[in-house]
Amino acid sequence: MNRDTLPRHVAIIMDGNGRWAKQHKIQVALGHRKGVEALRAIIRESSDLGIEALSLYAFSTENWRRSPQEVEALMGLLLEYFTSEIDELDEKNVRIRILGDKDGMPDRQRRALINAEERTEKNTGLKLNIAINYGGRAELARAARMLAEKAVRGDIRPEDIDEEALAGELYTRGLPDVDLLIRTSGEMRLSNFLLFQCAYAEFLFPTVLWPDFGVEDYHAALDAFAGRNRRFGGRSE
Ligand code: IPE
Ligand code: IPE
Ligand code: MG
Secondary structure (H helix, E strand, O other): OOHHHOOOEEEEEOOOHHHHHHHOOOOHHHHHHHHHHHHHHHHHHHHHHOOOEEEEEEEEOOHHHOOHHHHHHHHHHHHHHHHHHHHHHHHOOOEEEEEOOHHHOOHHHHHHHHHHHHHOOOOOOOEEEEEEEEOHHHHHHHHHHHHHHHHHHOOOOHHHOOHHHHHOOOOOOOOOOOOEEEEOOOOOOOOOOOOOOOOOOEEEOOOOOHHHOOHHHHHHHHHHHHOOOOOOOOOOO
């Protein structure tokens, strides 16, 4: 693998836990648990490779539509993850940021998320963004609202509102745009993930289900990215 052509910002839609559970004839909650293991390995590898930013889609604003049992299992896993991993992530100098509406989360989960962000605030390694209770449209609406509030207060003029100003109100403010978006399980859609930030991202849709996505699959994705010809609307050669 060529380390000179690594993307700065990788985004992953970790999809396929349900189908994986079905394949193995086990409960969906166990599929999600297995998915967390895959996530650990990919975070570690991203940090070791020196990737600048990794954004993971863990729970969408639409995922509340699932059965109460599944939502509860996911909330439980989330709490468990943030409680058990925080020391190691902090030690690895990982900076955690939550993308999404923390206020809409149950109390204990919200506190764990805030604690993870605060504890790792000063870290300078991998910028790990975890999207929880996240929706791209909600994020854009929120950004518009914040700009409108600033304008009403007289802090900015409407004519000052440009792409940069909007980007500055997103959960991802300060981060580079997404270079590479990976969605596992073969589904080819964004499902409301990072709509603004993926404007010029390269997309990859490996068919492997998320719990089976390993470091080798990750390397293959990074190699495929390195072979892409990015033009950003201009002309290369
Ligand atoms: C993705 O796996 C994880 C979450 C949405 C939390 P799914 O649960 O969507 O897996 P499939 O799509 O049913 O296989
Ligand atoms: C997107 O996957 C959300 C996460 C992976 C967290 P979904 O499985 O919820 O998306 P759809 O419903 O197939 O579009
Ligand atoms: Mg899915």
